[in-house]
Amino acid sequence: MKSFRSQPQQNRPKKSALIIGRVKLIAAMKEGRQLERIYLMNTAHGPEIEEIKKLATSLQVPINKVPVEKLNGFNITDHEGVVGLIAKIQYHDLQDTISFIVEKGETPLLLILDGVTDIRNIGAIARTAYCCGVQAIIIPDKGVGALNDDAIQTSAGALEKIKVCRVNSLMKAVDTLHLNGIAVYASEMTAEKLVYDCDFAAPAAVIMGSEDKGIFPALMKIADTPFRIPMAGGFESLNVSVATGMILYEAMRQRSGKN
Structure with missing residues (x-):
């Protein structure tokens, strides 16, 4: 019988679990990379942001609109107002x-x-x-x-x-x-x-x-x-x-x- 694991601690995602920046995120979604969710700075705008929103909708990826402090909290500075969190599990149709x-x-x-x-x-x-x-x-x-x-x-x-x-x-x-x-x-x-x-x-x-x-x-x-x-x-x-x-x-x- 599988033993219980210790209670998990809330941790900040590792940088390797993130897709950082607009172009990289668009490319990842077009390649079929599964995402848990997208963190979008609430003041971010532009054609790339609109494309991200459209792709997220078609792929059923939730978008969390957040203040810039949330993105900076990932200990990154080159996020361009958007960060994708790579899914830990496989989602199925x-x-x-x-x-x-x-x-x-x-x-x-x-x-x-x-x-x-x-x-x-x-x-x-x-x-x-x-x-x-x-x-x-x-x-x-x-x-x-x-x-x-x-x-x-x-x-x-x-x-x-x-x-x-x-x-x-x-x-x-x-x-x-x-x-x-x-x-x-x-x-x-x-x-x-x-x-x-x-x-x-x-x-x-x-x-x-x-x-x-x-x-x-x-x-x-x-x-x-x-x-x-x-x-x-x-x-x-x-x-x-x-x-x-x-x-x-x-x-x-x-x-x-x-x-």
């Missing part, structure tokens, strides 16, 4: 991933993270998801914690093993799941249906929202079935990684055929 799962003869079990920003939660979720047979995690290109070294360490390397699909719209991702015959369940603590009554043995995806805001209302509306984890004592608060683990263990139990 959602439809290609679904097709790959089905072609292998497996029943899809996917996890959607909506607004989960804490990297330790993301790492812990990925670790549990991989152990419970989830084939892919779907995340939005904005509003999610960076999948950096800290997240990978917390996941005990699971983020390097499980497929991660980064999409520019979770709403469109749900549409894609539906077109592929995958039922979408949404974890919601006020729902009537219990987790035990969901059919996770069939093709399924589970949406987990943030602990403070939950699942985005429009996303909840297009999900097939809201459900909840029953709790004793009227206490309605679970850490999102713990709740995810409980749900995915139930999915694994159902898929194993155990009563």
